[in-house]
Amino acid sequence: MAKSLCGCSVTVSTMDGKTCNMKITEVIKPGMKKIVAGQGLPFPKNPEQRGDLIVEFDVNFPDSLPCNAKDVLKRHLPA
Known part of the structure; x- marks a missing residue:
């Protein structure tokens, strides 16, 4: 959950067996899609x-x- 809210790096396998690292900086929502051009x-x-x-x-x-986790989130996330 923390990675989806705070950002992270994701390693994606491409169709030809290579890997591609994606840096995600925005909040990741269920079903969100990102495009890796030309892969x-x-x-x-x-x-x-x-x-x-x-x-x-x-x-x-x-x-x-x-x-206690709810309290921490309420203090640090915008309303």
Whole structure:
């Protein structure tokens, strides 16, 4: 949860087996999508050129929080 709220670096596997590091600075919401330009599937008529890779985030937030965690979040997050 902290990474989705505060930002993080994510390593993504590309279609050709390489990896790509993405630095995420905004809040990650469930279902949010980011695009990695030129790292998707090759175009059928021009295999040297690739489409974009779309990364969709699946964020799991807890169903409940202890009272002390709620108090800390309330003090530090905007209303």
